[in-house]
Structures are given as C-alpha cells and as structure tokens.
C-alpha cells in the first residue's frame with residue numbers, strides 16, 4: 001500500500017523497511033524490535049506500534065508531505081545512496097578497465113563526463129544521475145517545496 005513511499009524514502013537515504021502480508025501484531029513487534037517508526041494508513045495498526053505515524057493521504061506527494069511534517073528534524077534531501085529495491089547502502093561502482101567489458105546499459109559519455117555510478121551490493125543494480133533522477137527530485141520538490149532540500 002505504501003510501496004512507492006518506501007522507495008522514495010530510500011531515495012532520501014532513509015533506512016526504510018517495507019513489509020507486506022504480515023499480521024498486525026507481528027508488524028508491530030517487528031517495528032519495535034528494530035526500533036522503527038511504523039508508517040501506515042491503518043488506524044488499528046498504528047495504535048499497536050509504540051512509535052507510529054498514521055498517514056491520511058493516498059497519493060505519494062501528500063504522503064511525503066505528511067512524513068516531512070511529522071519529522072521536521074529529519075533531513076529530506078534526495079541522496080540516492082541506498083538501493084530503492086533492497087534498502088541497502090550503495091557503493092561506488094568500479095569502471096571496467098577493458099572497453100569491451102563496459103555494460104551496455106550504462107551511458108558511457110555521461111559517465112566519462114564525471115557522473116559517478118553506484119552499485120547495490122545485494123542486487124548488483126547500478127545507479128547514476130540521469131533523467132529518472134531528475135524526475136524523482138522534481139516529485140520531492142513539488143511535494144515538500146524548494147529544491148528537494150529543506
């Protein structure tokens with residue numbers, strides 16, 4: 001239900017677990033044991049966790065605004081330092097030394113111009129600042145105002 005929000009919180013660099021299909025009681029226990037704030041649109045579930053935020057908005061920009069308001073001390077800066085799929089911090093990608101080893105999906109002219117590439121140690125997916133990143137920054141900026149910084 002909040003999968004898109006979870007991905008965006010990871011774009012912002014926040015350690016964000018996303019769990020589905022777990023009974024309420026187990027979700028609340030998991031959040032407690034991992035010291036997490038539970039974000040949910042379910043009032044009953046929010047009441048079970050020691051630390052929770054009940055979200056009212058159904059769309060992503062509205063949910064980002066609710067989170068930003070609830071945690072004014074937490075940075076809301078797009079970082080792209082965590083895999084949006086695995087929630088694992090990214091590491092710098094080592095460029096291949098041989099031209100023939102260059103992956104076809106990575107735009108070489110862009111990378112040669114100095115744009116860094118990062119890699120997920122878990123799924124091996126690679127990330128760099130391109131048009132997709134620009135759109136994500138726009139979504140965050142439109143949701144919370146400014147240029148993605150607060």
Ligand SMILES: [Zn+2]
Nearest residue numbers: 083086120123
């Ligand atoms: Zn990954």
